[in-house]
Amino acid sequence: xxxxxxxxxxxxxxxxxxxxxxxxxxxxxxxxxxxxxxxxxxxxxxxxxxxxxxxxxxxxxxxxxxxxxxxxxxxxxxxxxxxxxxxxxxxxxxxxxxxxxxxxxxxxxxxxxxxxxxxxxxxxxxxxxxxxxxxxxxxxxxxxxxxxxxxxxxxxxxxxxxxxxxxxxxxxxxxxxxxxxxxxxxxxxxxxxxxxxxxxxxxxxxxxxxxxxxxxxxxxxxxxxxxxxxxxxxxxxxxxxxxxxxxxxxxxxxx
Amino acid sequence: xxxxxxxxxxxxxxxxxxxxxxxxxxxxxxxxxxxxxxxxxxxxxxxxxxxxxxxxxxxxxxxxxxxxxxxxxxxxxxxxxxxxxxxxxxxxxxxxxxxxxxxxxxxxxxxxxxxxxxxxxxxxxxxxxxxxxxxxxxxxxxxxxxxxxxxxxxxxxxxxxxxxxxxxxxxxxxxxxxxxxxxxxxxxxxxxxxxxxxxxxxxxxxxxxxxxxxxxxxxxxxxxxxxxxxxxxxxxxxxxxxxxxxxxxxxxxxxxxxxxxxxxxxxxxxxxxxxxxxxxxxxxxxxxxxxxxxxxxxxxxxxxxxxxxxxxxxxxx
Numbered sequence: 001x002x003x004x005x006x007x008x009x010x011x012x013x014x015x016x017x018x019x020x021x022x023x024x025x026x027x028x029x030x031x032x033x034x035x036x037x038x039x040x041x042x043x044x045x046x047x048x049x050x051x052x053x054x055x056x057x058x059x060x061x062x063x064x065x066x067x068x069x070x071x072x073x074x075x076x077x078x079x080x081x082x083x084x085x086x087x088x089x090x091x092x093x094x095x096x097x098x099x100x101x102x103x104x105x106x107x108x109x110x111x112x113x114x115x116x117x118x119x120x121x122x123x124x125x126x127x128x129x130x131x132x133x134x135x136x137x138x139x140x141x142x143x144x145x146x147x148x149x150x151x152x153x154x155x156x157x158x159x160x161x162x163x164x165x166x167x168x169x170x171x172x173x174x175x176x177x178x179x180x181x182x183x184x185x186x187x188x189x190x191x192x193x194x195x196x197x198x199x200x201x202x203x204x205x206x207x208x209x210x211x212x213x214x215x216x217x218x219x220x221x222x223x224x225x226x227x228x229x230x231x232x233x234x235x236x237x238x239x240x241x242x243x244x245x246x247x248x249x250x251x252x253x254x255x
Numbered sequence: 256x257x258x259x260x261x262x263x264x265x266x267x268x269x270x271x272x273x274x275x276x277x278x279x280x281x282x283x284x285x286x287x288x289x290x291x292x293x294x295x296x297x298x299x300x301x302x303x304x305x306x307x308x309x310x311x312x313x314x315x316x317x318x319x320x321x322x323x324x325x326x327x328x329x330x331x332x333x334x335x336x337x338x339x340x341x342x343x344x345x346x347x348x349x350x351x352x353x354x355x356x357x358x359x360x361x362x363x364x365x366x367x368x369x370x371x372x373x374x375x376x377x378x379x380x381x382x383x384x385x386x387x388x389x390x391x392x393x394x395x396x397x398x399x400x401x402x403x404x405x406x407x408x409x410x411x412x413x414x415x416x417x418x419x420x421x422x423x424x425x426x427x428x429x430x431x432x433x434x435x436x437x438x439x440x441x442x443x444x445x446x447x448x449x450x451x452x453x454x455x456x457x458x459x460x461x462x463x464x465x466x467x468x469x470x471x472x473x474x475x476x477x478x479x480x481x482x483x484x485x486x487x488x489x490x491x492x493x494x495x496x497x498x499x500x501x502x503x504x505x506x507x508x509x510x511x512x513x514x515x516x517x518x519x520x521x522x523x524x525x526x527x528x529x530x531x532x533x534x535x536x537x538x539x540x541x542x543x544x545x546x547x548x549x550x551x552x553x554x555x556x557x558x559x560x561x562x563x564x565x566x567x568x569x570x571x572x
Binding site for chain 2: 012136144164215
């Protein structure tokens with residue numbers, strides 16, 4: 001029976017990021033969510049379990065306030081959750097997160113067959129934690145996968161590449177990062193949420209880890225993207241349409 | 256040792272990296288190295304376009320994917336200690352870069368859209384987009400080598416120069432892989448001139464059904480342009496092929512004119528059209544975010560507006 005690990009990140013919901021009148025990013029009214037593609041990773045883990053048995057362990061590296069995310073992951077069908085939390089983990093870079101995950105998966109989760117990650121997180125979208133985690137654990141890695149199955153101790157994956165699709169296989173344990181089209185994540189119902197409260201959560205603190213890697217990157221700036229455009233608006237009657245076409249002509253973009 | 260290293264999975268992307276790589280190497284006063292997998296003839300081509308050194312990767316065994324080279328590339332980088340290592344951020348390239356970065360304990364700026372070398376401090380600063388394209392994140396590197404995965408079409412391809420000299424160095428063959436390719440399915444690639452089109456007409460969610468996309472084609476024909484779409488049209492509704500998807504997860508375009516029809520203006524999409532000279536939009540929702548990022552916008556039902564627009568364009572000499 002396979003042990004399937006699904007990694008997820010609790011992120012700022014970018015829809016709530018506002019821009020101040022001076023053009024700065026305003027995070028004061030933000031809400032949080034499980035990163036979109038990580039929902040696909042959890043869903044895929046649960047589907048594989050439904051198809052072939054085993055168990056699903058959700059795991060996250062986050063700040064202590066992310067308990068809502070832990071409960072959300074459990075209500076999406078994971079059997080238990082490893083919650084690695086510390087106030088200083090808000091700004092971990094991918095290299096550090098991947099090492100923390102490798103540490104906990106190797107030393108605490110112990111036996112695992114398949115690790116699933118989203119292709120990237122919806123906040124920073126660095127797309128590194130999955131592949132780095134596989135390297136840290138020394139296991140095969142398939143990224144950008146649109147279909148995955150387990151068969152006779154192997155994982156078979158359809159990964160998207162420039163030329164089309166590559167069907168690949170490897171002996172377990174292995175790691176797979178999934179694309180959003182791999183499945184449609186379920187929306188947890190009331191019953192799922194109630195059940196989630198009864199599932200075990202293993203909290204791992206910073207002191208319990210075998211250390212934290214030094215950063216390899218330093219963020220030296222984060223600013224709003226500016227789009228300077230003239231923002232002229234037009235109506236739908238004949239004269240307005242003509243004025244619009246004239247506008248295109250004046251800008252020299254018509255042949 | 257030092258130097259600028261670049262790796263891309265095909266020639267087109269290698270040339271783009273040689274372009275920016277040559278600029279960096281000249282500023283740093285160092286050499287530029289690139290990789291070539293399997294095809295030794297290609298080496299001369301890369302040398303004539305700015306490479307001082309070509310690292311030749313012997314052909315793979317049956318059933319091996321490009322990732323089989325990871326131990327060879329990472330091993331060579333650990334020995335030669337380049338200052339900076341750039342990858343073309345295709346799906347494969349992003350995966351390779353992250354895995355090699357893990358082996359080298361290096362920092363990787365993924366989705367890198369700008370990179371600079373500061374002569375005074377001898378350090379690099381790179382830029383990437385975050386929060387779905389709403390923010391620019393600037394990063395500095397605190398480990399060697401500085402690594403970046405650069406999406407296609409950010410930098411100009413390197414031009415050929417006669418009389419350039421360089422050497423080819425053969426690397427060890429890839430060791431046996433734990434992963435195996437069992438099948439390759441080529442994409443039914445619809446030929447599209449979208450990336451280089453002068454005019455792009457883009458279909459958004461404002462269309463009721465697939466048949467109505469005829470309007471997009473008609474307007475594109477009237478303007479001598481190509482058709483593109485937003486992610487929901489290709490990925491969720493499958494009305495158009497994924498090659499036509501414009502945005503953070505699709506392609507970036509730099510046309511003279513972009514016209515969005517029923518495009519709301521999600522930041523993920525707008526990121527892909529930032530380089531357009533003129534952005535125009537037709538949307539019935541006056542408050543659609545696209546109007547805030549457009550030069551010209553018609554507030555109205557596209558089903559009403561587009562035929563009128565085509566009519567007017569026909570009248571315009």
